[in-house]
Amino acid sequence: MSGLSLEGVRVEKAGRLILDVPSLCLGSAGLTALVGPNGAGKSTLLKVLGGAERGASGRVSLDGRDLLRMPGRERAARTGFVPQHFTPHWNQRVFELLELAEERCGAAPGLFAEAAAEFGLDGLLDRDWEGLSGGERARVLLAMALGGRPPLVLADEPGAAMDAAYSLRTLETFRRRSAETLFLVAIHDLNLAVRFFPRIVVLKDGRVAFDGGPEELAEGGSLDRVFGVRFWKVDCGEGFVLFPVSVL
């Protein structure tokens, strides 16, 4: 079976069920957004898939192989993980971070140099982390995660620290690569989600509350239920925007 699929994935912490996904197939390529209110389990799900969160039960298979029980380095080579918060401890230079990312996944030579150029990092290679702006940091993180061209990219709020231009560019990059890569992206901005992602998975209280396309999400009223907010769907230009009007 190809692609990413989850079966009976559960995470419990201190007796509380944080994540409970009985079955979810995500295919082998494309853009899938992960939305939901705070604490819905988006980050937990991404961390479980990325290997940053241990202690999940169940089965996750990526191209027929068990992702949860795969040796760390093998899993790391197949997944590009962009965490929500990344605070390295040593104020590394940009090239040191890229160097580590390159060694991690044993990428073909030149792939990361290419990624550095692609994300506009050529002039930043000798700068240190603390001296970078939020947008620059986000680009470094993306280059680290995407440089080795892993088949699965897990990004947790990649655009949160970016201005509008950068966050659009990031999603454009994802879209360009989505033919050969599966992107699972936690995203707060519902309008970016409906505009860029053909598939949207909504989590609430650790469970999948909705799984489908943007139109469907906006029409069915499930969005209102999940967020406890009434949304207006306002048609405009190429599509529509969702506008939160009142708390239900």
Next chain:
Amino acid sequence: MGWPMTSKGWAVPGSKAGEAVPAPEGERAVPDAAGIAAVGAGVSLPGSAPLTGGGGKAPPRAAHGASGGGGAGLTGAGVTREAPRLARYRAAFAGAALALALSLLLALCAGHVWNTPDEVFRAVLGEGRDTANLISLWRLPRAITAAVVGALLGLSGAVFQGIFRNPLAEPWLVGSSGGAAVGAVLALLLPWPVPQDLALPALSFAGALGAAFLVLALARLSGSLDTATLLLAGIAVGAVLTALRSFLMMTLSSETVSLQVVMSWLMGAIQAPDGARMRIMLALSAAVFLLSFAVSRPLDLLGLGEGMAAAWGLNVRRTVILGLILGSASAALAVSAGGMVAFVGLAAPHVARHFVGTRHRRVIPFSALAGAVLVTVADALGRSLMPPGEIPLGLITALAGGPFFLALLAGRNRRLS
């Protein structure tokens, strides 16, 4: 829509692709490096100033031209194959190696009676029997031991800082020096069925490792391996061990074993071992040094944060345990050969990161080199400045290392603000 990524896509709006180059790193580094050389001159011999400048004073582009040896593990991945960067690190390593050679020469010259380098060279060639004996039987083993003790402290400090991901971590702070000291005090003050030469390193290691694992266990008890917890546990264990050591010294000392021996050792004193012990010490130190290359990449990953490290396939727990064992072994070897030497384990890794970046495969060896230079010079000064007495090594490193470290700290804060 589609933005040509390579030409201008990610570039900051309004800047051309080629313009994004930041202020050349070298230019900012020069005053810093010179500053370090200036402060460092306080610890090193007068003649060594131009050497330290090899990495610092020379203009950065010129430094790239300097060919250097000793750049262990410098071959990097594709992103870093750029020659200037590697050349800069090689130059730093070459400068450090040169500084070590000079400080060893100083150590051979220094003593109650000073010899000129010329006399040292002639003595090595076998001329001047008395001087030759003095130098080869007394000063050389001591200088080598001092260098090895310093290297071990530097290595231990780099490894501990890597595990604890805290620039304040050092063998002393995380309890392993304290544990080694308790073991060593037991070895010095109690009669043992084995020779003291064996009991001292064995008990030091047991003490250091025991303390490190106690710290780890305490941290786990509170459910986390994060930096603050580990450091707090280390400080608590260290305090208990210091009290325990004092208690042991009070109760175990007798007419036959002079407390003064223990006291002088506690203040740091290089004990130059004889041939067989020297070989054992060198072999163990070499083993520790080689093992440190095995943890350098895991420590790099750990430096990205535990979550990221795990996502990148690192077994965090195993790395922490391995690092603790390695750091403790290194600290114990240093303590058993040189007593308690302050500040070197703390300062050396900072010097290393200043010159060779943050990758541990460079930080650890450079930190060892820096530690070796520091202790060799401090020991040489200690036994020659106040003849016929000796100034305890630990006092000198603390006296010189304290201000040096403060200068580093001040420089860093200035840069950040």
